[in-house]
Amino acid sequence: MLSKNQIKYITQLKQKKYREQQNVFIAEGIKVIQELINAPLELVHLYSTKEWQTKLPATLFTMISEAELKKISSLTTPNQCLALFKMKEIKTLKNKGLKLALDAVRDPGNLGTIIRLCDWFGIEDLICSKETVDVYNPKVVQATMGSLTRVNVFYTDLEEYLKRSESPVFGTFMEGENIYKQSLPNEGIIVMGNEANGISKEIEDLVTRKVSIPRFGDLQQTESLNVATAVAIILSEFKRGN
Amino acid sequence: MLSKNQIKYITQLKQKKYREQQNVFIAEGIKVIQELINAPLELVHLYSTKEWQTKLPATLFTMISEAELKKISSLTTPNQCLALFKMKEIKTLKNKGLKLALDAVRDPGNLGTIIRLCDWFGIEDLICSKETVDVYNPKVVQATMGSLTRVNVFYTDLEEYLKRSESPVFGTFMEGENIYKQSLPNEGIIVMGNEANGISKEIEDLVTRKVSIPRFGDLQQTESLNVATAVAIILSEFKRGN
Numbered sequence: 001m002l003s004k005n006q007i008k009y010i011t012q013l014k015q016k017k018y019r020e021q022q023n024v025f026i027a028e029g030i031k032v033i034q035e036l037i038n039a040p041l042e043l044v045h046l047y048s049t050k051e052w053q054t055k056l057p058a059t060l061f062t063m064i065s066e067a068e069l070k071k072i073s074s075l076t077t078p079n080q081c082l083a084l085f086k087m088k089e090i091k092t093l094k095n096k097g098l099k100l101a102l103d104a105v106r107d108p109g110n111l112g113t114i115i116r117l118c119d120w121f122g123i124e125d126l127i128c129s130k131e132t133v134d135v136y137n138p139k140v141v142q143a144t145m146g147s148l149t150r151v152n153v154f155y156t157d158l159e160e161y162l163k164r165s166e167s168p169v170f171g172t173f174m175e176g177e178n179i180y181k182q183s184l185p186n187e188g189i190i191v192m193g194n195e196a197n198g199i200s201k202e203i204e205d206l207v208t209r210k211v212s213i214p215r216f217g218d219l220q221q222t223e224s225l226n227v228a229t230a231v232a233i234i235l236s237e238f239k240r241g242n
Numbered sequence: 243m244l245s246k247n248q249i250k251y252i253t254q255l256k257q258k259k260y261r262e263q264q265n266v267f268i269a270e271g272i273k274v275i276q277e278l279i280n281a282p283l284e285l286v287h288l289y290s291t292k293e294w295q296t297k298l299p300a301t302l303f304t305m306i307s308e309a310e311l312k313k314i315s316s317l318t319t320p321n322q323c324l325a326l327f328k329m330k331e332i333k334t335l336k337n338k339g340l341k342l343a344l345d346a347v348r349d350p351g352n353l354g355t356i357i358r359l360c361d362w363f364g365i366e367d368l369i370c371s372k373e374t375v376d377v378y379n380p381k382v383v384q385a386t387m388g389s390l391t392r393v394n395v396f397y398t399d400l401e402e403y404l405k406r407s408e409s410p411v412f413g414t415f416m417e418g419e420n421i422y423k424q425s426l427p428n429e430g431i432i433v434m435g436n437e438a439n440g441i442s443k444e445i446e447d448l449v450t451r452k453v454s455i456p457r458f459g460d461l462q463q464t465e466s467l468n469v470a471t472a473v474a475i476i477l478s479e480f481k482r483g484n
Contacts, residue, residue: 113470120459121459122457150459188444224360226355226470228468228471232472236478
């Protein structure tokens, strides 16, 4: 049974401002919640329409109805349970290795998918400009499918960060060099741009190697790839070896 | 101004059954609608909160309010206009070249992104099992960003189709051979499976070459890639050349 105050508290956590005040975020669905518990992240509370598979302290668990879950869920089709977790501490970034940087990626599904890709390809640090969607947005958490706990997502002034960096900075541009023909290093920063506008002018000026993913369609009318699928192709190229 | 009957008609078109009865589907947003008009697909009607950039016959155009658009839109944030189009004729499949086949891909965003990838990589035929989400689902149309008109999407009994085919059939499996080390042909069918369950047993039996996308993460806990990002990596590998 949920009180009005609990519903209000959870609903407020859908907003970044409240998440940051409380240092708490929402995760939904059995698989994601299980991964976060195992990570381990600190569970604040679990609300579920069914008993949880492993015994939890009574103070951490509340059985709720389907109707109550619908009230607090951000999903069109709520999936049995919703949990609140403490945000994880931001670790310091590694200085070595390949990093991905996002210049104002706005879509929660895209960020979630990109985090999953970082996890798959062993990219430990994901640097996000301050205009990038919040990693603790419920839809991002959902789309990461648990990968969230294995990738350091670090928000910063991207322009300042790149200015201070000594690594090569890669960016995709129509006029860039064919990525399939490049020898690609094990160290560097790959910058990906906003869904509608690509990489901003300020960041473009800091890119030291422009690359492109060739198109193969006859008609050549496809304007662009979705940013998450472009990340998939680029990370695959960096990691596949020659 | 929209009548109750018009609202009902458009709302019904969100269901596959009505789309097929009427042979009409919904597209939303300026960019997608413009691409479909240019394709050209037959415009049935355009509803917009602003004047359209090019003059349309009065019988094809209705100005509506933001509130009315909200009533008929499938989007959380409706984007200025919604149009109805006649479905395009299904062309016959080419016998040559590389094809992609989907075994029960259910998520509209995934199908839309996959169609966009086919367009980018010059895959002309996309074969969908009957359990795959409908290509004219408004969210699929939205996610294709117009690529819909440049890819033949063909629904069929996938098992029967593969049984009759003489091309090699590729499928991704954990135990498959490292795709980065394979010599990949210019002809064949690449099968991708359902989001939760992968490729079904019946279809697996028809796969002649099992491949895998290697994971690079240290922890190796990522269970799987999103199907659209896996398609991106696989099509990239088939097309990049050695």
